[in-house]
Amino acid sequence: MTQPDMPTPPWERPPRRRTPARVPLTRERIVDAAYTVLDREGYDRLSMRQVASELGVAVSALYVHVRDKDELLQLMYNRMFEGYELPEPDPERWQEQIRDFARQGRRRLLSHRDAVKISLGRVPFSPELLPHVEKLLAVFAAAGLPREVMAIAGDLLSTYLDGFVLEEVLWQDRYPESGGKAPQEMREEIEGYFASLPADRFPNLVALADRMVDESNDYRFELGLEILLRGLASYIAEPGPGEES
Incomplete structure (x- = not known):
């Protein structure tokens, strides 16, 4: 047993608790967290409070680096252009x-x-x-x-x-279940409706009935761009x- 007036041997001392190093808060980390919130919650629920919670900091800590939510959105917008020249x-x-x-x-x-x-x-x-x-x-x-x-x-x-x-x-x-495209049943109903219109009054809708809602997004995007x-x-x-x- 260690005597009262003797120092405790190092091997008998309780391990020292190490405080994890705090990662400095930066604009980059704030934007990263904002995108995490955006992906999880969507645009309408994106807020400074949600971003602060994601980072585990007080909301006031964000304002040291970002003026307000509008500036945060601008930083997120800027991020969209990174890595492309x-x-x-x-x-x-x-x-x-x-x-x-x-x-x-x-x-x-x-x-x-x-x-x-x-x-x-x-x-x-x-x-x-x-x-x-x-x-x-x-x-x-x-x-x-x-x-x-x-x-x-x-x-x-x-x-x-x-x-x-x-x-x-x-x-x-x-x-979401059909990849952002109207379900097949709905497309067939729309096509059938256009095809059933009076051809003398709606000749173009009738003629294009099979093309109005059946093209993929990639096809529509490329044609619009062309x-x-x-x-x-x-x-x-x-x-x-x-x-x-």
């Missing part, structure tokens, strides 16, 4: 470059639940995103689009992406006699 403009391949940009944009918007609801109404004019805007405009400029068309082409593409993906998300929420690109291409001036194309 447009290639150097190639006037011979500008349409394929825009296709790749749009396809990746759609994948980004579908990679997190309700991410498109964050994208809606936001413009990529923050300092972090301006280089992306500049490179996109450079692709349009290399293609030879007029200035007045270039000025709205990026916004037109963004609006198409947001609107298309939002519809995809809404249908996915409504019909329509946009052909429309943009129609504004490129044809080279005159003796001019290089």
Whole structure:
């Protein structure tokens, strides 16, 4: 037995409790947690309080790094563009470059639940995103689009992406068991209804009855993108006699 006036031998001392090192709170960790909440709860339930709870900190700790929820949403929006760079403009391949940009944009918007609801109404004019805007405009400029068309082409593409993906998300929420597509029985009912309309009053609906609701989202997206690109291409001036194309 250890005497009262003797120090306790090291092997008889209780193990010292180690306090786990605290991971510093950063904007990156806050955005990570916000996406975790978004995927689990959806856009309507995303809140600063939910994010703080996910991180195990007081809400007040978030405001040291993020001004408010609107700034958090902007940071989440910025995150969507990380890891993607447009290639150097190639006037011979500008349409394929825009296709790749749009396809990746759609994948980004579908990679997190309700991410498109964050994208809606936001413009990529923050300092972090301006280089992306500049490179996109450079692709349009290399293609030879007029200035007045270039000025709205990026916004037109963004609006198409947001609107298309939002519809995809809404249908996915409504019909998750069929991959976001109306169930076969419903499609057949709609097709039958259109086909039964008076052909003299609704000739186009009757003629398109078998195509109105039966195409896949991928097909619809690619066709819509092709329509946009052909429309943009129609504004490129044809080279005159003796001019290089």
